[in-house]
Amino acid sequence: MVGNQICLVNRTGENLKFVADGQHHVLVPGDNYGFVEPHAYFAMAQNPLMGSEDYYTLDFQSLVGVKGDPTRPTTPFSTEELLESYDQDERFNRAASGMAPGRKIKARHRPLQGRIASNLDASLGLGGNA
Numbered sequence: 001m002v003g004n005q006i007c008l009v010n011r012t013g014e015n016l017k018f019v020a021d022g023q024h025h026v027l028v029p030g031d032n033y034g035f036v037e038p039h040a041y042f043a044m045a046q047n048p049l050m051g052s053e054d055y056y057t058l059d060f061q062s063l064v065g066v067k068g069d070p071t072r073p074t075t076p077f078s079t080e081e082l083l084e085s086y087d088q089d090e091r092f093n094r095a096a097s098g099m100a101p102g103r104k105i106k107a108r109h110r111p112l113q114g115r116i117a118s119n120l121d122a123s124l125g126l127g128g129n130a
Helices: 037-045 079-086 115-123
Strands: 005-010 016-020 023-027 030-036 064-066
Touching (some): 005 037, 016 037, 023 037, 030 037, 037 064
Antiparallel strands (some): 005 030, 005 064
């Protein structure tokens, strides 16, 4: 990718990941140098604050900001804001968008149990007992 050099800012206290141009990148908390302008789009789009997107305008808050760009804030999120976003199941803020609350649908079938489940977990690398 080509473009002007920028500094991406991780606004949380944990590492964030994003993929751009087929390469995987990790953003440590705080300032991250060595990126170009197109990286900002991918980093921000792939790390939204869950429950912050407006359904009609598709504006959202991102866990990533760009230093020196007032339209992409770099102020860290508070612990309360992050904990609240962890409870959200989707990107949209249904209350602010005037949408009906989401419903969780129970699974139709019980989860697998016994020998089949443990063998399946082991074959898929899920840490089963086999």
